[in-house]
Amino acid sequence: MPTSAAHEAWALFWRIFTADKPRRLAVMAELGLSFQQAMALMHLEPGEPMTMSALAAGMHCDNSNVTGIVDRLEAADLARRHPAEHDRRVKTIVLTEKGEALRGEVQRRAGQPPREIAALSPQDAAALRDILARAVEHEYPTT
Numbered sequence: 001m002p003t004s005a006a007h008e009a010w011a012l013f014w015r016i017f018t019a020d021k022p023r024r025l026a027v028m029a030e031l032g033l034s035f036q037q038a039m040a041l042m043h044l045e046p047g048e049p050m051t052m053s054a055l056a057a058g059m060h061c062d063n064s065n066v067t068g069i070v071d072r073l074e075a076a077d078l079a080r081r082h083p084a085e086h087d088r089r090v091k092t093i094v095l096t097e098k099g100e101a102l103r104g105e106v107q108r109r110a111g112q113p114p115r116e117i118a119a120l121s122p123q124d125a126a127a128l129r130d131i132l133a134r135a136v137e138h139e140y141p142t143t
Contacts, residue, residue, distance in 0.1 A: 016114055023114070027110045031106060037069060040066070040069050044093060053090075077099075078095065079096060080093070
């Protein structure tokens with residue numbers, strides 16, 4: 001079966017992403033976070049409340065799963081739940097100062113490019129960035 005350049009590019013991207021997974025998981029473990037908790041932290045913007053359902057949608061999981069994740073974030077003083085201003089039946093989540101700081105640490109440490117990407121020349125890294133930006137824009141237009 002012949003493969004397209006897009007298939008080959010995806011296979012290479014997946015290979016790099018998968019090879020780097022242990023490093024990212026180790027960072028999360030060092031910070032005392034599960035993968036799901038780190039993912040939730042990265043979806044929550046500092047100072048911007050998000051509804052539980054929006055967080056579930058962003059994490060591509062069921063609302064009931066988000067409840068447990070947020071329970072653990074609250075227990076660790078990383079986030080707080082509040083009734084939404086527009087509808088008190090709706091719960092929003094907002095990061096605490098501790099949560100904002102830990103989110104920044106996750107972003108700083110787990111967000112480091114894998115060595116395969118970091119080893120690229122500045123020109124190749126810029127080209128890769130620009131190509132991926134076009135792919136993201138194609139999938140998620142801003143207009």
